[in-house]
Amino acid sequence: MNRPDALNALDVPHAEALRDRLVELSADEAARVVILTGAGDKAFAAGADIKYMSSLGVLEARRWGELGQGCANLLEVMPKPTIAVINGFALGGGCELALACDMRLASTRALLGQPEINLGVIPGWGGTQRLARVTSIGFAKELVLTGRTVDAAEAFRRGLVNAVHEPGDVMPKALELGHSLAEKSPLATAYAKEALNVVAMGEQHAHLETEERLFAMLFASEDQKEGMAAFVEKREPRFTGR
Numbered sequence: 001m002n003r004p005d006a007l008n009a010l011d012v013p014h015a016e017a018l019r020d021r022l023v024e025l026s027a028d029e030a031a032r033v034v035i036l037t038g039a040g041d042k043a044f045a046a047g048a049d050i051k052y053m054s055s056l057g058v059l060e061a062r063r064w065g066e067l068g069q070g071c072a073n074l075l076e077v078m079p080k081p082t083i084a085v086i087n088g089f090a091l092g093g094g095c096e097l098a099l100a101c102d103m104r105l106a107s108t109r110a111l112l113g114q115p116e117i118n119l120g121v122i123p124g125w126g127g128t129q130r131l132a133r134v135t136s137i138g139f140a141k142e143l144v145l146t147g148r149t150v151d152a153a154e155a156f157r158r159g160l161v162n163a164v165h166e167p168g169d170v171m172p173k174a175l176e177l178g179h180s181l182a183e184k185s186p187l188a189t190a191y192a193k194e195a196l197n198v199v200a201m202g203e204q205h206a207h208l209e210t211e212e213r214l215f216a217m218l219f220a221s222e223d224q225k226e227g228m229a230a231f232v233e234k235r236e237p238r239f240t241g242r
C-alpha cells in the first residue's frame, strides 16, 4: 500500500489497485507467497480514507464496504500464503487487511486497532468477524467498542500478530518465512489453507454481509457525519445518537 502522505490510508483508486494486484497475484503461479506491507516507515495502513468517506451516502458506503471486503477476502482465500508485514499504524481497514492475511509479523513500532467507533461507524472490511476469530470475542469487543489502539507487545500476547521484530528485521524475517513457505508443495499448501479456512470461517459469508449492511446503514446517521467531520477538522466529535 503506497500512499505515505496519508499514512497509506486507502481511497478508491488505491483500494482498486490493491484489489487488481491481488487478483493478478492470486492467479500467478510464479508467485508462491504474497507479502502485504505499507510504504514508508510509519504505517502499514491507517485505514480507509476518512476524508473520502465523510460525505458518502448509504449506497456508496455499501459499495465501499464491498471493495474493502473484496480485498480482504482475496488475501484470505487466494491459494497461497499471505503475510502482513505491519511496519507501523494498522488501524481500521489497515488492521482488517492484516487480519485477513494468513500470518502477521509486526515491527516493535506497530500500533493496531479498530478505532471506527470514534468516527461514529463500525469496522466494515471484515474486522468484526476476523478480529474475534483471530483473538477472542472478548478482546474483539474491547477493541471495537473502545477504539483502543494496542502496541506490538500486547498484540503478540493476544495472538493478534504471530511475531514481533525490530523495525529493520521485520521484512527480512518475512522474506525468510516466505522463502521457507515457497519450498513446500504448492498443492499441499493451497489445500492446507483451504481446509483451515473452512474450519475457521463457519458462516462467515453471511456474517460479513451483516457487517457490511450495518456499516453502510450508519452512513445515514448524523453521528457518522459528525465523527468524520471531527477527524477532518482535527477536533473531538460530539455524538447525539441520531
Ligand code: CAA
Pocket (backbone or CB within 6 Å): 005, 006, 007, 009, 046, 047, 048, 049, 050, 051, 068, 089, 091, 092, 093, 094, 096, 115, 116, 119, 122, 123, 124, 125, 127
Ligand atoms: N484517512 C484519511 N487521511 C488520513 C487517515 C485516514 N484514515 N489517517 C491519516 N490520515 C492523514 C491525516 O489526515 C494527515 O493528513 P494531513 O497532513 O493532510 O492533515 C496525514 O495522514 C498524517 O496523519 P496525522 O497528521 O494525523 O499523523 P499523526 O501521526 O498525528 O496521527 C494517526 C496518526 C493516529 C494514525 C491518525 O492519523 C489517525 O488517527 N488516523 C485515523 C485512523 C482511523 O481512524 N482509521 C480508521 C478509518 S475508518 C475505517 O478504516 C473504516 C473501515 O473499517 C473500512
